Amino acid sequence: MAAAIPAAAIDTVTRAPVAIVGAGPAGLMLAHLLGRAGVEAVALDTRTRHEIETTQRAGILEADAARDLVETGVGDRILREGHEHTGVELRFDGRAHRIDFQGLVGASTWLYPQTDVFVDLADARERDGGIVHFGVRDTEVLDVDTATPRVRWTAPDGARHEVRARYVVGADGSRSMCRDLVPQQRRVRYGHEYPFAWFGIMAEAPMSAPELVYAHSEHGFALISRRTDTVQRMYFQCDPQDSVDAWSDERIWQTLQARVAGEDGFRLQEGPVLEKSVLRFRSFVQEPMRWGSLLLAGDAAHTVPPTGARGLNLALHDVKVLAPVLLRALGAEGAAALDDYQPRALQRVWRAQHFSSWMTALLHLPPGASAFDLRRQLGELDCVVGTRAGRSHLAEQYTGWPTRA
Ligand code: PHB
Numbered sequence: 193m194a195a196a197i198p199a200a201a202i203d204t205v206t207r208a209p210v211a212i213v214g215a216g217p218a219g220l221m222l223a224h225l226l227g228r229a230g231v232e233a234v235a236l237d238t239r240t241r242h243e244i245e246t247t248q249r250a251g252i253l254e255a256d257a258a259r260d261l262v263e264t265g266v267g268d269r270i271l272r273e274g275h276e277h278t279g280v281e282l283r284f285d286g287r288a289h290r291i292d293f294q295g296l297v298g299a300s301t302w303l304y305p306q307t308d309v310f311v312d313l314a315d316a317r318e319r320d321g322g323i324v325h326f327g328v329r330d331t332e333v334l335d336v337d338t339a340t341p342r343v344r345w346t347a348p349d350g351a352r353h354e355v356r357a358r359y360v361v362g363a364d365g366s367r368s369m370c371r372d373l374v375p376q377q378r379r380v381r382y383g384h385e386y387p388f389a390w391f392g393i394m395a396e397a398p399m400s401a402p403e404l405v406y407a408h409s410e411h412g413f414a415l416i417s418r419r420t421d422t423v424q425r426m427y428f429q430c431d432p433q434d435s436v437d438a439w440s441d442e443r444i445w446q447t448l449q450a451r452v453a454g455e456d457g458f459r460l461q462e463g464p465v466l467e468k469s470v471l472r473f474r475s476f477v478q479e480p481m482r483w484g485s486l487l488l489a490g491d492a493a494h495t496v497p498p499t500g501a502r503g504l505n506l507a508l509h510d511v512k513v514l515a516p517v518l519l520r521a522l523g524a525e526g527a528a529a530l531d532d533y534q535p536r537a538l539q540r541v542w543r544a545q546h547f548s549s550w551m552t553a554l555l556h557l558p559p560g561a562s563a564f565d566l567r568r569q570l571g572e573l574d575c576v577v578g579t580r581a582g583r584s585h586l587a588e589q590y591t592g593w594p595t596r597a
Contacts, residue, residue: 202344203351208234208323209522211343211357213333214364215324216244217306218490218507220313221266222361225515227322228264231522234355236345237364240327241314248392248467249306251417251425252277252404252501254592257508258302261309266316274304277403280590282577284408285570286454289577296584299591303404305419306504325353333360336373336486339527359518361487363511366476368492374483384475384549386497387558388412389432392471393444395424397463406499406555407452408573410566413556414451415499416460423466427498429556436468444468473497475549477541481510481534485527489514494541496548499555505592506544510537512595540593547589 210226212219215237223233237244253261253270262268278294280301293299317324328345330352335341344354362370371379398421405416412429419425428447445462452458477494481487490507513536520529554572557565576582 201352202354205354205356206234207356208232209357210234210359210361210518211341211355212236212361212363213331213343213370214362214368214490214492215314215326216363216365216490216507217309217313217504218511219361219363220310220317220324221261221508222363222489222511222515222518223322223324224266224313224316224320225264225511226518227317227320229515229519231519232323233361234323234325234343234357235317236325236328236331236343238328238331244310244314244326245307247307248394248425248469250498250501250504251303251305251419252505253302253304253309254505255300255302256592256595257505258304260508260512261312267312269308269312270302270304273308274302276300277303280403281401281405282408282573283405283452283454283458284573286456288405288454288456288458290403291577291583291586291590293587293591296580296587297591299587301501301591303418309504328353331369333362333370333373333486336360337484339485341485357485358522359485359487361489361514361518362492363489363507364492366491366495368488370486371478371488371492373486374478374480374488378480378483380479382475382477382479386473386475386552386556387432388429388556389434389473390415390427390471390498391430391434391436391439391444392425392427392467392469393465394419394467395426395463395465396422397424398422398461399424400460405452406551408555408557408569409451409453410557411447411450414448416448416452424461424463426460427471430470431559432470432472434470436470439468441465471498475545477538477545479534479538481537482530487514487518487530487533489537493537494545496544497552498548499552500544500548500590502544502548506541509540509595513537543589543593551586551589
């Protein structure tokens, strides 16, 4: 962390019960939930609103998360523009196998991009008069080991601000600076790096399948998702060192078609590639999620590979647990209430870590995999789709778990 800038250089000092570093979905949902209870938090982010809105992220929400957004008054656009998915398709050995979420566990997911969740939350904050500072720089978080933590930043107009808070929440994403405030000797970082990445595209093309298709093939993994009737989102397994420039539209479509090909003649609908990027992924958890007056939420505390679509759901679950805990901590109970946060958040975090890495290992062949590895993986996939227990396991994990009371 940079050395503190002298107080004299601060133009504006304000007070807030909670300062939230990071105004992505986790930070904004927390501010929204606190605001509904009459506690006005201040949220800030180094990115501009436009930058966050235009960075492609994943697109699947658990039904509970979708319902929370509607029921807490963020808006019902999700019901009008999102798509309820009652199942998902696994393709392997050239054949399609549907996992019927509704039939197996009575649950659904919603296809609704994270960027839209962010837009809805940012609009709701504006509507409700919430304080959100986008595009700030030189953020400093001070004194988190005391009961009077402070956050300082430089606004886009150059003015220096300080907010004096009772609690600070680090919701500043996978490159979090807040998590570094937990002293090195007091924190543990668990992680796993994968020897492959995803090549993600947006393509102007009609829909290829009504539900998501997770495809395993001897050539590697592919995922067919969508955004709108005319814009599709797809991914395929690639080398983490791959450069987007090495991939022409023609090569991208050839690769994707080969990975979904099968005896049923399934083919993707092709069209111009509008956007391409390489997504490196890893599994990561930092404990503890609380240090003094600082609490970590979302990707700042944990990241998962995107295979199980858990990341956004997990972040929203963290703040669903954290909001009532913070309200209690600001009331008569005081800081002791914060002890309830980590155990309740972390149980789901480790479940999601397990599910995301299991689904990643199930569907991706690592470089150098042997013929045995491939046959074993096909055996495992057959167990997943060919037994009720296997199908129910996938359905239950993918659609999420109930929030612990
Ligand atoms: C997406 O639509 O971007 C998406 C869907 C499911 C995943 C990952 C990404 O597992």
